[in-house]
Amino acid sequence: MNSSDRADAHPGIRSQRFRVTIEACDESFDCNAGEDVLSAMRNSLCRQIPVGCCNGGCGACRISISSGTYTTRKMSRAVISESDEAARCVLACRTVPLSDLQVRVLGRMWPPPTAATTVSSDGAVATAQAETKAKRRV
Amino acid sequence: MALTGVLRPGHIALRVLEMAPALNHYVNVLGLIETARDQDGKRVFLKAWDEHDHHSVVLREADEAGMDYFGWKVDSPATLKRLVADIESCGLCENLEWIAAGEHPGTGDRFRFRIPTGHLMELYAEKEILGNDCGTDGPNVNPNPWPDDLKGIAPSRFDHALLYGDDLDGTLKLFTEVLGFSLSEQVVTKDNPDFMIGAFLTCSNKAHDVAFIRQPVKAKLHHASFELGSWEKVLRAGDILSRTHTKIDIGPTRHGITRGETIYFFDPSGNRNEVFGGGYIHYPDKPVITWYDETLGPAIFYHDRELNEAFLSVFT
Numbered sequence: 024m025n026s027s028d029r030a031d032a033h034p035g036i037r038s039q040r041f042r043v044t045i046e047a048c049d050e051s052f053d054c055n056a057g058e059d060v061l062s063a064m065r066n067s068l069c070r071q072i073p074v075g076c077c078n079g080g081c082g083a084c085r086i087s088i089s090s091g092t093y094t095t096r097k098m099s100r101a102v103i104s105e106s107d108e109a110a111r112c113v114l115a116c117r118t119v120p121l122s123d124l125q126v127r128v129l130g131r132m133w134p135p136p137t138a139a140t141t142v143s144s145d146g147a148v149a150t151a152q153a154e155t156k157a158k159r160r161v
Numbered sequence: 162m163a164l165t166g167v168l169r170p171g172h173i174a175l176r177v178l179e180m181a182p183a184l185n186h187y188v189n190v191l192g193l194i195e196t197a198r199d200q201d202g203k204r205v206f207l208k209a210w211d212e213h214d215h216h217s218v219v220l221r222e223a224d225e226a227g228m229d230y231f232g233w234k235v236d237s238p239a240t241l242k243r244l245v246a247d248i249e250s251c252g253l254c255e256n257l258e259w260i261a262a263g264e265h266p267g268t269g270d271r272f273r274f275r276i277p278t279g280h281l282m283e284l285y286a287e288k289e290i291l292g293n294d295c296g297t298d299g300p301n302v303n304p305n306p307w308p309d310d311l312k313g314i315a316p317s318r319f320d321h322a323l324l325y326g327d328d329l330d331g332t333l334k335l336f337t338e339v340l341g342f343s344l345s346e347q348v349v350t351k352d353n354p355d356f357m358i359g360a361f362l363t364c365s366n367k368a369h370d371v372a373f374i375r376q377p378v379k380a381k382l383h384h385a386s387f388e389l390g391s392w393e394k395v396l397r398a399g400d401i402l403s404r405t406h407t408k409i410d411i412g413p414t415r416h417g418i419t420r421g422e423t424i425y426f427f428d429p430s431g432n433r434n435e436v437f438g439g440g441y442i443h444y445p446d447k448p449v450i451t452w453y454d455e456t457l458g459p460a461i462f463y464h465d466r467e468l469n470e471a472f473l474s475v476f477t
């Protein structure tokens with residue numbers, strides 16, 4: 024199912040726009056009916072949700088939805104489990120709002136936020152640049 | 162024949178979340194050619210135009226994205242037998258099994274094994290030849306340089322993959338000591354040059370046929386890469402990706418490692434693809450090129466000189 028099918032299934036909302044608010048920082052952006060949350064963010068000035076593949080595979084854009092209704096397209100089970108989904112933890116790039124949303128940014132659990140050196144003890148490669156950028160985001 | 166043993170990357174099997182958008186991407190945007198599909202439509206087999214063998218890409222609809230396995234063509238059934246014995250006795254691999262001929266259309270027996278970084282690899286010796294459709298008076302007779310009716314980006318071949326996994330040392334040992342690959346380039350920590358972060362491996366004259374980067378994960382795919390002839394074609398690929406609203410990760414730019422000109426982008430399931438041109442010719446006596454961790458930025462993206470955030474953290 025694509026997003027336009029979904030808008031058809033909710034005829035009242037076609038011309039509607041929803042407000043997506045990032046809880047921790049109170050930044051928010053508009054999302055057109057039928058548009059996914061990550062695309063809407065990328066079209067705004069907000070940069071709070073990490074952007075990866077934009078296609079439901081990598082888990083970079085994981086968010087949890089504290090309030091509001093939404094639908095999702097298929098998400099890779101490697102990054103969103105059934106229990107994640109039941110707990111309203113979803114991928115922003117596969118989530119289409121049906122109302123205003125309040126969301127919390129989870130992001131991928133990778134690279135580990137503690138990786139301070141180039142190569143951490145578990146062999147993880149992380150760069151100073153990626154680190155700085157990750158910090159800038161918070 | 163100087164090039165013996167493992168000849169080349171033969172196929173990569175990718176998991177996709179939904180087949181229809183995946184096919185639109187791989188056929189109409191990337192420009193591969195469908196050669197077969199399973200009766201239930203769960204797997205589709207494709208090849209690039211200049212590959213003679215039946216297929217080089219397998220798409221399988223699944224619940225998660227990523228790579229199922231990577232197959233290598235070897236020069237003969239005798240070599241296959243010898244390498245299987247070597248794999249069995251080296252103790253580096255798990256889950257060894259034979260996949261019967263015909264399980265992939267037009268393909269002989271495949272030997273499958275799990276390597277130390279968690280990836281499934283296969284060796285096989287036989288695959289039906291479909292040809293490249295360039296011949297003007299029968300297959301391979303008086304050929305044109307390229308066939309009619311190419312679509313999209315139209316790379317000439319599936320070329321290599323970059324894979325992420327934990328036990329890089331074990332995988333490196335397997336590829337160099339058992340499978341006969343050579344190390345063309347390496348990324349190591351400057352403080353401890355014995356600690357390898359990245360290994361670029363070749364079984365041919367190419368700068369790499371497969372590469373591994375050490376990450377504390379198992380069996381992950383960073384990208385599957387397809388060959389274009391030139392920098393101009395990489396730029397044209399960028400135009401096609403933009404026109405089709407395909408998510409570009411980075412590029413067009415140049416890799417320091419292998420010197421390839423490149424663009425990274427994502428398929429509709431989030432698997433990263435690359436098309437690239439250039440690079441150098443590798444000979445087995447070429448000295449190994451070394452990059453230090455502190456220079457990983459220009460090693461990967463030579464112009465930006467720093468990794469984009471997605472390079473290390475986005476994979477399937």
Ligand code: FES
Binds near residue numbers: 073078079085115
């Ligand atoms: S950005 Fe990759 S899953 Fe959303």
Ligand SMILES: [Fe+2]
Binds near residue numbers: 321322323384386
């Ligand atoms: Fe590559």
